[in-house]
Amino acid sequence: MESYIEMGKRHTSLKDIAREIGVSISTVSRALKNHPDISPELTKKIQSVAKKLNYSPNPLAMGLLKQQTKMIGVIVPDIVTHFYSSIISGIEDIAKEHGYYILIASSNESLQKEIESVENLLKTRVEGLIVCISQETNSFKHFEKLIANDIPLVFFDRVCDSLNAPSVTADGKKAVVEITKHFYENGCRRIAYISGPGYLNISLNRKEGYLEGLKECGLEFNPDLFVECNLSPEDAALATKQLLQLSKLPDAIFGLNDTIAFAAMKEIKRNKLRIPEDIALVGFTDEFHSTVVAPTLTSITHPTYQMGQEAARLFFKRILGTASSSERIIMDTELIIRDSSVRIL
Amino acid sequence: MESYIEMGKRHTSLKDIAREIGVSISTVSRALKNHPDISPELTKKIQSVAKKLNYSPNPLAMGLLKQQTKMIGVIVPDIVTHFYSSIISGIEDIAKEHGYYILIASSNESLQKEIESVENLLKTRVEGLIVCISQETNSFKHFEKLIANDIPLVFFDRVCDSLNAPSVTADGKKAVVEITKHFYENGCRRIAYISGPGYLNISLNRKEGYLEGLKECGLEFNPDLFVECNLSPEDAALATKQLLQLSKLPDAIFGLNDTIAFAAMKEIKRNKLRIPEDIALVGFTDEFHSTVVAPTLTSITHPTYQMGQEAARLFFKRILGTASSSERIIMDTELIIRDSSVRIL
DNA sequence: AAGCTTAACGCAAAGCTTTGCGGAAGCGAA
DNA sequence: TTCGCTTCCGCAAAGCTTTGCGTTAAGCTT
Numbered sequence: 001m002e003s004y005i006e007m008g009k010r011h012t013s014l015k016d017i018a019r020e021i022g023v024s025i026s027t028v029s030r031a032l033k034n035h036p037d038i039s040p041e042l043t044k045k046i047q048s049v050a051k052k053l054n055y056s057p058n059p060l061a062m063g064l065l066k067q068q069t070k071m072i073g074v075i076v077p078d079i080v081t082h083f084y085s086s087i088i089s090g091i092e093d094i095a096k097e098h099g100y101y102i103l104i105a106s107s108n109e110s111l112q113k114e115i116e117s118v119e120n121l122l123k124t125r126v127e128g129l130i131v132c133i134s135q136e137t138n139s140f141k142h143f144e145k146l147i148a149n150d151i152p153l154v155f156f157d158r159v160c161d162s163l164n165a166p167s168v169t170a171d172g173k174k175a176v177v178e179i180t181k182h183f184y185e186n187g188c189r190r191i192a193y194i195s196g197p198g199y200l201n202i203s204l205n206r207k208e209g210y211l212e213g214l215k216e217c218g219l220e221f222n223p224d225l226f227v228e229c230n231l232s233p234e235d236a237a238l239a240t241k242q243l244l245q246l247s248k249l250p251d252a253i254f255g256l257n258d259t260i261a262f263a264a265m266k267e268i269k270r271n272k273l274r275i276p277e278d279i280a281l282v283g284f285t286d287e288f289h290s291t292v293v294a295p296t297l298t299s300i301t302h303p304t305y306q307m308g309q310e311a312a313r314l315f316f317k318r319i320l321g322t323a324s325s326s327e328r329i330i331m332d333t334e335l336i337i338r339d340s341s342v343r344i345l
Numbered sequence: 346m347e348s349y350i351e352m353g354k355r356h357t358s359l360k361d362i363a364r365e366i367g368v369s370i371s372t373v374s375r376a377l378k379n380h381p382d383i384s385p386e387l388t389k390k391i392q393s394v395a396k397k398l399n400y401s402p403n404p405l406a407m408g409l410l411k412q413q414t415k416m417i418g419v420i421v422p423d424i425v426t427h428f429y430s431s432i433i434s435g436i437e438d439i440a441k442e443h444g445y446y447i448l449i450a451s452s453n454e455s456l457q458k459e460i461e462s463v464e465n466l467l468k469t470r471v472e473g474l475i476v477c478i479s480q481e482t483n484s485f486k487h488f489e490k491l492i493a494n495d496i497p498l499v500f501f502d503r504v505c506d507s508l509n510a511p512s513v514t515a516d517g518k519k520a521v522v523e524i525t526k527h528f529y530e531n532g533c534r535r536i537a538y539i540s541g542p543g544y545l546n547i548s549l550n551r552k553e554g555y556l557e558g559l560k561e562c563g564l565e566f567n568p569d570l571f572v573e574c575n576l577s578p579e580d581a582a583l584a585t586k587q588l589l590q591l592s593k594l595p596d597a598i599f600g601l602n603d604t605i606a607f608a609a610m611k612e613i614k615r616n617k618l619r620i621p622e623d624i625a626l627v628g629f630t631d632e633f634h635s636t637v638v639a640p641t642l643t644s645i646t647h648p649t650y651q652m653g654q655e656a657a658r659l660f661f662k663r664i665l666g667t668a669s670s671s672e673r674i675i676m677d678t679e680l681i682i683r684d685s686s687v688r689i690l
Numbered sequence: 691a692a693g694c695t696t697a698a699c700g701c702a703a704a705g706c707t708t709t710g711c712g713g714a715a716g717c718g719a720a
Numbered sequence: 721t722t723c724g725c726t727t728c729c730g731c732a733a734a735g736c737t738t739t740g741c742g743t744t745a746a747g748c749t750t
Contacts, residue, residue: 010494011470013736024700029738037698056468060414061736063405064705079437080430089424089451101469103446106434123401124446125356149355262637292607294639358706369730374708382728406706409735693749700743705736712731720723 012053020049063125072102072315073121075131077109077158077231081259082287083304084132087156090308091130098316100127109231111136118142127319128152130311133160135231138199152318156311159201166314168307168329172205172284173212175300175333179254179282180213182298182335186343188252188280192225194239194264196256203228206256206284225250229260236263244271251279252341258283258290258299265293265340281340295339303331357398365394408470417447417660418466420476422454422503426604427632428649429477432501435653436475443661445472454576456481463487472664473497475656478505480576483544497663501656504546511659513652513674517550517629518557520645520678524599524627525558527643527680531688533597533625537570539584539609541601548573551601551629570595574605581608589616596624597686603628603635603644610638610685625686640684648676 014032018025023042031038031046032055038046063069072095076084088104095102103126105117114134119142121129128151131143140160146153147165155167183191193210196203207226214221227242229235236255240263243250253268255261261283268279275281275295283290286301310329317327363370368387376383376391377400383391408414417440421429433449440447448471450462459479464487466474473496476488485505491498492510500512528536538555541548552571559566572587574580581600585608588595598613600606606628613624620626620640628635631646655674662672 010496015736025737026701026739027699030699033738039698042698058409058736059469060405060408061705062738064403064409064735065737067705069405079424079434080427082425082427085425085430092424092449092451101448104437104449106437124404151355265637289634289637292610292634293637360706370707371709371731372729375729378708384728387728403706406735407708409705410707412735691750695746695748697746698744701741703740704738708734710731710733712729714727714729716725716727718723718725720721 011058012050012055013058014055017046017049017053017055020053021046068127069125070100071124071126072100072312073105073117073124073126073129073131074102075105075107075114075117075121075129077132077134078106079104083257083285083302086304087132087308087311090305090310091312092308094309094312094316102130107134109134109136111139115142118146122146122151128154128315130154130156130315132156133158133200135197135200138197152315154311154314154318156307157202161201164326166318166327166329168310168314168331169201169205170300170302170307170333171330172202172333173209175284175335176206176209176254177213177216178209178335179284179300180210181217182337182341183252183254183280183282184213184217184219186252186276186280186341187345189219190222190225190248190250191219191252191254192227192243192250194236194243194253194255194260195226195228196231196260198228203256210254231257231259233259233263236260237267240264240267244268244273249273249279252281253279254282255284257285258287258297261297261299262289262293265297276339276341276343280343286336290336290338298338298341299336300333301336302333307331356403357395357400358403359400362391362394362398362400365398366391413472414470415445416469416471417445417657418450418462418469418471418474418476419447420450420452420459420462420466420474422477422479423451424449428602428630428647431649432477432653432656435650435655436657437653439654439657439661447475452479454479454481456484460487463491467491467496473499473660475499475501475660477501478503478545480542480545483542497660499656499659499663501652502547506546509671511663511672511674513655513659513676514546514550515645515647515652515678516675517547517678518554520629520680521551521554521599522558522561523554523680524629524645525555526562527682527686528597528599528625528627529558529562529564531597531621531625531686532690534564535567535570535593535595536564536597536599537572537588537595539581539588539598539600539605540571540573541576541605543573548601555599576602576604578604578608581605582612585609585612589613589618594618594624597626598624599627600629602630603632603642606642606644607634607638610642621684621686621688625688627686631681635681635683643683643686644681645678646681647678652676 014025014028018028028046031043079085092102107114111134140163143163153165155165159167224246227239229239253264255264273279283297283299286299290297290299359370359373363373373391376388424430437447452459456479485508488508498510500510504512504514569591572584574584598609600609613620618624628642628644631644635642635644
């Protein structure tokens with residue numbers, strides 16, 4: 001008896017199995033899920049042939065039928081930063097648990113690309129989106145459309161507070177209060193903050209923490225010591241230069257994130273100033289290389305991987321309909337003290 | 346006239362448009378691609394309605410019809426290392442040019458997970474795979490199966506030479522010859538090499554370069570100065586310890602990659618030895634933090650992003666049938682000299 | 691032996707798109 | 721008036737799976 005299976009076909013279908021055995025497609029389908037309508041012997045036979053032919057259901061057909069693709073779109077500013085790739089890892093693992101795959105798109109910090117990504121991802125019929133907005137994103141029409149169409153959407157890290165969507169963020173305010181106090185305890189009195197774009201929630205939250213921290217330490221806010229930059233190393237270097245040109249130098253700098261802190265570190269060194277003796281330095285996000293720079297960088301650790309997991313969990317709550325309309329998870333952070341901020345007083 | 350479009354449906358189909366206008370589905374399909382059979386007025390009308398309803402073809406249906414998913418599976422040892430995420434970026438961009446999406450899977454350096462990833466990716470009907478094998482991978486059955494089934498497969502960085510598949514790698518041999526000479530010119534005579542698992546092509550190629558370089562410098566190979574480790578920082582630290590316990594210390598260490606070099610750097614510092622005065626150090630892969638460690642690390646730059654692009658291009662050559670059965674691209678590298686290896690003689 | 695139940699399957703539709711082919715209507719020509 | 725051609729559109733199948741419902745034949749009851 002010759003096999004009817006054509007060679008060159010990459011995947012076996014129910015039809016192939018049906019033809020091979022001489023039964024109908026529906027019988028095969030039922031047998032494979034042990035439907036009682038099919039006799040035990042036939043079921044057994046069909047299952048063995050299916051295994052031999054290495055059958056696996058065609059997800060396209062299933063998707064068409066069930067109207068679901070089992071895919072989640074994930075939009076991040078970039079994929080090469082450890083912070084994001086680590087979060088993606090967390091999302092991926094939870095997605096896998098639910099039998100979902102993720103489709104990753106990078107906005108490259110561009111609003112335009114972010115909008116395109118939303119559209120493209122939607123065209124591929126992802127079932128929803130998990131996103132961290134770009135640093136340029138100050139308009140949210142592309143997301144409002146999703147919410148109006150009832151397409152699941154969850155934000156992480158950089159969120160849009162005005163949108164009614166679930167999110168997971170870090171407690172930036174609390175963290176920066178802690179940083180500011182740490183500076184103070186190490187004798188710093190002119191504490192500078194290099195922030196990101198003012199409309200981003202992370203900039204805002206951390207600034208709140210900065211102000212609150214100053215207050216608690218009995219220090220006054222000095223506009224000279226507050227500068228904004230976009231999130232590039234180049235712009236951060238510029239911001240640092242600006243601080244270093246003040247007639248009265250800062251004695252501490254807090255960078256919105258580690259990228260900014262590293263740029264600041266280079267700039268400070270170039271000016272032959274010592275860290276932390278002349279200027280203490282603290283970052284945020286605890287990138288991998290914090291421990292390997294000199295001096296090692298004091299920073300705030302995000303539980304990045306867990307943030308990714310939580311974001312994904314929020315997503316599935318939403319998919320499964322068990323979510324409150326917009327749950328907001330705020331995760332705790334931890335101050336990791338290293339050499340860049342500790343002065344022997 | 347009331348619209349027939351149901352609310353709550355997330356996507357418009359041809360059927361929706363057809364019903365809205367009162368023509369058949371096939372007419373709509375043809376009109377949308379300007380088929381001459383459809384009258385200009387009707388075409389115009391259909392197109393305007395399609396636009397209004399924000400129609401985009403259902404990729405599941407298309408996939409089923411055309412038997413293609415427009416998806417590529419990418420398997421990497423991990424996604425959080427800059428080297429891999431950067432390559433992924435390159436792959437992604439070329440894929441996007443071709444209207445393809447990529448599905449990323451991490452093997453976490455585990456052969457078992459790699460095998461699972463291959464199977465899972467295949468179940469989702471990716472059209473082919475682009476992979477960098479795990480450090481454990483010394484068996485290739487899971488890939489042979491792909492080749493036998495004529496499923497496109499291209500390797501990058503860590504490849505399997507015995508398999509007849511296209512690949513893109515860096516010229517490790519040439520690079521390490523250069524490194525060795527660089528050490529020699531800086532007065533080093535006891536040059537050590539911390540390698541990775543012996544069966545990996547990258548370990549092999551670089552060892553060839555090491556031996557060749559020693560030869561050209563008139564140095565003899567000393568087995569004491571050659572150690573292998575798996576690619577973890579912990580194991581690299583162990584390997585370094587082993588070197589530092591030699592009665593006669595090495596005066597130069599080359600690490601298979603930057604991760605190993607960083608681990609070695611920590612270990613050397615812990616032993617109160619100076620870099621590069623006591624031991625010169627060179628890495629490979631030029632991770633972002635090479636410039637920010639102290640001393641800054643001399644290393645080899647891979648053109649990572651371009652490697653990703655080339656891998657993807659190879660993939661599409663294969664898909665489009667214009668590929669020689671197994672083209673192998675070998676990319677040039679560059680030695681970036683920094684503080685960790687330059688001695689003032 | 692006729693009627694009925696039940697076990698064990700097959701048919702067909704739906705989900706969406708493309709495309710070869712068949713069909714209807716309109717118009718000019720004979 | 722009728723044949724034939726052109727123009728313009730619809731039918732249906734294929735790609736794969738699931739599932740409600742219909743069908744067949746065997747076995748049992750009385």
